[in-house]
Amino acid sequence: MAWFRREHGFSRTELGTIVGRCAASVASYEQGLRKPPRPLLLNLLDAVPVGHTSFNDLACWYRYRPITTIDPAEYRSIHEYLGLFRVGRTGLEPVTEGL
Incomplete structure:
Protein backbone atom coordinates (compact mmCIF):
# COMPACT_ATOMS: atom_id res chain seq x y z
CA MET A 1 0.00 0.00 0.00
CA ALA A 2 2.95 2.33 0.64
CA TRP A 3 4.02 2.16 -3.01
CA PHE A 4 0.51 3.11 -4.08
CA ARG A 5 0.40 6.03 -1.69
CA ARG A 6 3.80 7.33 -2.74
CA GLU A 7 3.10 6.78 -6.45
CA HIS A 8 0.09 9.09 -6.21
CA GLY A 9 1.69 11.58 -3.82
CA PHE A 10 -0.74 10.98 -0.94
CA SER A 11 0.06 11.37 2.72
CA ARG A 12 -1.20 8.64 5.03
CA THR A 13 -3.93 11.00 6.18
CA GLU A 14 -5.03 11.73 2.60
CA LEU A 15 -5.08 8.05 1.64
CA SER A 25 -4.59 2.29 10.12
CA VAL A 26 -2.89 3.09 6.82
CA ALA A 27 0.48 2.95 8.60
CA SER A 28 -0.34 -0.44 10.12
CA TYR A 29 -1.31 -1.81 6.67
CA GLU A 30 1.92 -0.48 5.18
CA GLN A 31 4.04 -1.98 7.96
CA GLY A 32 2.33 -5.36 7.72
CA LEU A 33 0.92 -5.16 11.23
CA ARG A 34 -2.65 -5.46 9.94
CA LYS A 35 -4.18 -6.81 6.75
CA PRO A 36 -6.52 -4.38 4.98
CA PRO A 37 -10.04 -5.74 4.45
CA ARG A 38 -11.00 -6.64 0.88
CA PRO A 39 -13.59 -3.86 0.57
CA PRO A 49 -7.52 3.67 -10.66
CA VAL A 50 -4.02 2.32 -11.21
CA GLY A 51 -3.57 1.50 -14.87
CA HIS A 52 -4.37 -2.15 -15.36
CA THR A 53 -4.12 -3.10 -11.68
CA SER A 54 -6.97 -5.33 -10.52
CA ALA A 59 -4.96 -9.76 -3.31
CA CYS A 60 -1.80 -11.83 -3.65
CA TRP A 61 0.20 -9.31 -1.59
CA TYR A 62 -2.21 -9.67 1.30
CA ARG A 63 -2.76 -13.40 0.83
CA TYR A 64 -6.38 -13.08 -0.21
CA ARG A 65 -7.87 -15.67 -2.49
CA PRO A 66 -8.00 -14.26 -6.04
CA ILE A 67 -11.38 -13.89 -7.72
CA THR A 68 -11.68 -16.54 -10.41
CA THR A 69 -15.41 -17.21 -10.44
CA ILE A 70 -18.63 -15.87 -8.96
CA ASP A 71 -20.07 -19.35 -8.41
CA PRO A 72 -21.01 -19.57 -4.69
CA ALA A 73 -20.13 -23.28 -4.56
CA GLU A 74 -16.48 -22.38 -5.10
CA TYR A 75 -16.14 -20.44 -1.83
CA ARG A 76 -15.66 -21.65 1.75
CA SER A 77 -18.24 -19.36 3.34
CA ILE A 78 -21.04 -16.96 2.53
CA HIS A 79 -18.85 -14.14 3.85
CA GLU A 80 -16.07 -14.94 1.41
CA TYR A 81 -18.60 -15.11 -1.44
CA LEU A 82 -20.37 -11.87 -0.52
CA GLY A 83 -16.99 -10.16 -0.46
CA LEU A 84 -17.13 -10.45 -4.25
CA PHE A 85 -20.01 -8.00 -4.46
CA ARG A 86 -20.74 -4.44 -3.53
CA VAL A 87 -23.92 -2.43 -3.52
CA GLY A 88 -24.08 -0.20 -6.58
CA ARG A 89 -26.64 2.14 -8.04
CA THR A 90 -28.61 -0.77 -9.50
CA GLY A 91 -28.27 -3.23 -6.62
CA LEU A 92 -25.60 -5.89 -6.10
CA GLU A 93 -22.77 -5.66 -8.62
CA PRO A 94 -20.07 -8.28 -9.01
CA VAL A 95 -16.57 -7.05 -8.39
CA THR A 96 -14.84 -8.55 -11.40
CA GLU A 97 -13.57 -5.55 -13.37
CA GLY A 98 -9.97 -5.81 -14.41
CA LEU A 99 -10.00 -9.61 -14.35
Missing part, protein backbone atom coordinates in the same frame (compact mmCIF):
# COMPACT_ATOMS: atom_id res chain seq x y z
CA GLY A 16 -6.95 7.25 4.84
CA THR A 17 -9.59 9.81 3.93
CA ILE A 18 -10.02 8.22 0.49
CA VAL A 19 -10.56 4.74 1.91
CA GLY A 20 -12.34 5.74 5.13
CA ARG A 21 -9.55 4.91 7.58
CA CYS A 22 -7.32 6.93 9.87
CA ALA A 23 -3.62 7.55 9.16
CA ALA A 24 -2.64 5.06 11.90
CA LEU A 40 -10.86 -1.33 1.39
CA LEU A 41 -8.75 -2.56 -1.52
CA LEU A 42 -11.76 -2.41 -3.83
CA ASN A 43 -12.60 1.11 -2.67
CA LEU A 44 -8.99 2.12 -3.23
CA LEU A 45 -9.01 0.83 -6.81
CA ASP A 46 -12.34 2.54 -7.45
CA ALA A 47 -11.23 5.87 -6.01
CA VAL A 48 -7.80 6.01 -7.65
CA PHE A 55 -8.10 -6.66 -7.17
CA ASN A 56 -6.29 -9.92 -7.91
CA ASP A 57 -3.01 -8.03 -8.30
CA LEU A 58 -3.38 -6.62 -4.79
Whole structure:
Protein backbone atom coordinates (compact mmCIF):
# COMPACT_ATOMS: atom_id res chain seq x y z
CA MET A 1 0.00 0.00 0.00
CA ALA A 2 2.95 2.33 0.64
CA TRP A 3 4.02 2.16 -3.01
CA PHE A 4 0.51 3.11 -4.08
CA ARG A 5 0.40 6.03 -1.69
CA ARG A 6 3.80 7.33 -2.74
CA GLU A 7 3.10 6.78 -6.45
CA HIS A 8 0.09 9.09 -6.21
CA GLY A 9 1.69 11.58 -3.82
CA PHE A 10 -0.74 10.98 -0.94
CA SER A 11 0.06 11.37 2.72
CA ARG A 12 -1.20 8.64 5.03
CA THR A 13 -3.93 11.00 6.18
CA GLU A 14 -5.03 11.73 2.60
CA LEU A 15 -5.08 8.05 1.64
CA GLY A 16 -6.95 7.25 4.84
CA THR A 17 -9.59 9.81 3.93
CA ILE A 18 -10.02 8.22 0.49
CA VAL A 19 -10.56 4.74 1.91
CA GLY A 20 -12.34 5.74 5.13
CA ARG A 21 -9.55 4.91 7.58
CA CYS A 22 -7.32 6.93 9.87
CA ALA A 23 -3.62 7.55 9.16
CA ALA A 24 -2.64 5.06 11.90
CA SER A 25 -4.59 2.29 10.12
CA VAL A 26 -2.89 3.09 6.82
CA ALA A 27 0.48 2.95 8.60
CA SER A 28 -0.34 -0.44 10.12
CA TYR A 29 -1.31 -1.81 6.67
CA GLU A 30 1.92 -0.48 5.18
CA GLN A 31 4.04 -1.98 7.96
CA GLY A 32 2.33 -5.36 7.72
CA LEU A 33 0.92 -5.16 11.23
CA ARG A 34 -2.65 -5.46 9.94
CA LYS A 35 -4.18 -6.81 6.75
CA PRO A 36 -6.52 -4.38 4.98
CA PRO A 37 -10.04 -5.74 4.45
CA ARG A 38 -11.00 -6.64 0.88
CA PRO A 39 -13.59 -3.86 0.57
CA LEU A 40 -10.86 -1.33 1.39
CA LEU A 41 -8.75 -2.56 -1.52
CA LEU A 42 -11.76 -2.41 -3.83
CA ASN A 43 -12.60 1.11 -2.67
CA LEU A 44 -8.99 2.12 -3.23
CA LEU A 45 -9.01 0.83 -6.81
CA ASP A 46 -12.34 2.54 -7.45
CA ALA A 47 -11.23 5.87 -6.01
CA VAL A 48 -7.80 6.01 -7.65
CA PRO A 49 -7.52 3.67 -10.66
CA VAL A 50 -4.02 2.32 -11.21
CA GLY A 51 -3.57 1.50 -14.87
CA HIS A 52 -4.37 -2.15 -15.36
CA THR A 53 -4.12 -3.10 -11.68
CA SER A 54 -6.97 -5.33 -10.52
CA PHE A 55 -8.10 -6.66 -7.17
CA ASN A 56 -6.29 -9.92 -7.91
CA ASP A 57 -3.01 -8.03 -8.30
CA LEU A 58 -3.38 -6.62 -4.79
CA ALA A 59 -4.96 -9.76 -3.31
CA CYS A 60 -1.80 -11.83 -3.65
CA TRP A 61 0.20 -9.31 -1.59
CA TYR A 62 -2.21 -9.67 1.30
CA ARG A 63 -2.76 -13.40 0.83
CA TYR A 64 -6.38 -13.08 -0.21
CA ARG A 65 -7.87 -15.67 -2.49
CA PRO A 66 -8.00 -14.26 -6.04
CA ILE A 67 -11.38 -13.89 -7.72
CA THR A 68 -11.68 -16.54 -10.41
CA THR A 69 -15.41 -17.21 -10.44
CA ILE A 70 -18.63 -15.87 -8.96
CA ASP A 71 -20.07 -19.35 -8.41
CA PRO A 72 -21.01 -19.57 -4.69
CA ALA A 73 -20.13 -23.28 -4.56
CA GLU A 74 -16.48 -22.38 -5.10
CA TYR A 75 -16.14 -20.44 -1.83
CA ARG A 76 -15.66 -21.65 1.75
CA SER A 77 -18.24 -19.36 3.34
CA ILE A 78 -21.04 -16.96 2.53
CA HIS A 79 -18.85 -14.14 3.85
CA GLU A 80 -16.07 -14.94 1.41
CA TYR A 81 -18.60 -15.11 -1.44
CA LEU A 82 -20.37 -11.87 -0.52
CA GLY A 83 -16.99 -10.16 -0.46
CA LEU A 84 -17.13 -10.45 -4.25
CA PHE A 85 -20.01 -8.00 -4.46
CA ARG A 86 -20.74 -4.44 -3.53
CA VAL A 87 -23.92 -2.43 -3.52
CA GLY A 88 -24.08 -0.20 -6.58
CA ARG A 89 -26.64 2.14 -8.04
CA THR A 90 -28.61 -0.77 -9.50
CA GLY A 91 -28.27 -3.23 -6.62
CA LEU A 92 -25.60 -5.89 -6.10
CA GLU A 93 -22.77 -5.66 -8.62
CA PRO A 94 -20.07 -8.28 -9.01
CA VAL A 95 -16.57 -7.05 -8.39
CA THR A 96 -14.84 -8.55 -11.40
CA GLU A 97 -13.57 -5.55 -13.37
CA GLY A 98 -9.97 -5.81 -14.41
CA LEU A 99 -10.00 -9.61 -14.35
